[in-house]
Amino acid sequence: MPIKNRVKIRRIRKGDEKSFLSLIDALADYEKLERPSIAARKRLIQDGFGRKKRFTGYLAFVNRKAVGYSIILETYSSFLALPTLYLEDIFILPEFRSQGIGRKMFKLCLSEAKKRGCGRMEWVVLDWNKPAIKFYDKIGAVYLKKWLTYRINHDNFNITLKKL
Numbered sequence: 154m155p156i157k158n159r160v161k162i163r164r165i166r167k168g169d170e171k172s173f174l175s176l177i178d179a180l181a182d183y184e185k186l187e188r189p190s191i192a193a194r195k196r197l198i199q200d201g202f203g204r205k206k207r208f209t210g211y212l213a214f215v216n217r218k219a220v221g222y223s224i225i226l227e228t229y230s231s232f233l234a235l236p237t238l239y240l241e242d243i244f245i246l247p248e249f250r251s252q253g254i255g256r257k258m259f260k261l262c263l264s265e266a267k268k269r270g271c272g273r274m275e276w277v278v279l280d281w282n283k284p285a286i287k288f289y290d291k292i293g294a295v296y297l298k299k300w301l302t303y304r305i306n307h308d309n310f311n312i313t314l315k316k317l
Contacts, residue, residue, distance in 0.1 A: 159215055159216065160213050160214065160215050160220075160253075160254050160257055161213070161214045161215075162211055162212070162213045162214070162257060162258060162261055163211065163212060163214075164209065164210065164211055164212075165201055165202065165210035165211065165212055165222075166202075167202060169202075169212055169219070170198050170202060172212060172219035173197070173201065173210060173212065173219070173222060174189070174194055174197065174198075175219070176212075176219060176221065176222045176244060176246070177189060177197065177222070177242070177244075179244065179246060180242060180244040183244070183247070184279060201224075207226065208224050208225065208226040208241065209224070209225050209226065209265075210222060210223070210224050211223045211224075211225075211258065211261060211262075213245065213254050213257070213258055215249060215254070220245060220246045220249040220254065221243075221244055221245035221246060221249065221254055221255065221258055222242065222243075222244055223240065223242060223243040223244070223258050223259075223261075223262055224240075224241040224242045225238055225239065225240055225241065225262055225265060225266075226238075226239050226241060227239070227269070227271070228275075230272050230273065233272035233273070234272075235270065235271060235272030235273075236269060236270065236271045236272070237271055237272060237273050237274070237275055238262065238263075238265060238266035238269060238271045238273075238274040238275075239274075239275055239276065240259075240262055240274060240275070240276035241276075243255065243258055243259060243262070243276070245258070250284075255288070256288075259288075259292075262274065277302055
């Protein structure tokens with residue numbers, strides 16, 4: 154039986170914290186970024202598993218092993234006057250890629266956007282992540298050439314506030 158037929162995807166729940174954080178570390182390694190700090194890890198657990206959730210997380214399992222995850226949350230489109238489902242992360246361990254697991258996870262997220270009555274689903278992808286870009290192009294996602302992503306990190310809030 155192909156792996157994609159054996160994969161189980163479900164929302165994160167108490168007891169999944171270690172697997173969830175391990176996959177976030179694996180994504181950081183893949184993207185050549187720093188892993189979350191101890192304080193950030195505590196916030197991830199609080200925000201994903203606590204009473205007041207700030208995001209919805211999913212885990213993909215093959216033979217009871219967590220092999221992938223996604224994080225989604227809602228923003229809002231003033232022009233559509235509808236929520237937007239934002240896909241913060243989608244990640245599958247390298248040894249489990251190209252077996253339909255990422256596609257199944259993405260489909261679940263898109264189905265959730267539809268279920269919630271969202272006007273769209275959005276995400277960003279690193280420009281060097283050619284396999285992901287190829288997948289998004291193949292499914293008909295629109296590359297927003299005229300939109301640029303800007304960011305002000307927490308460390309710079311005070312500096313930027315003084316400039317304003």
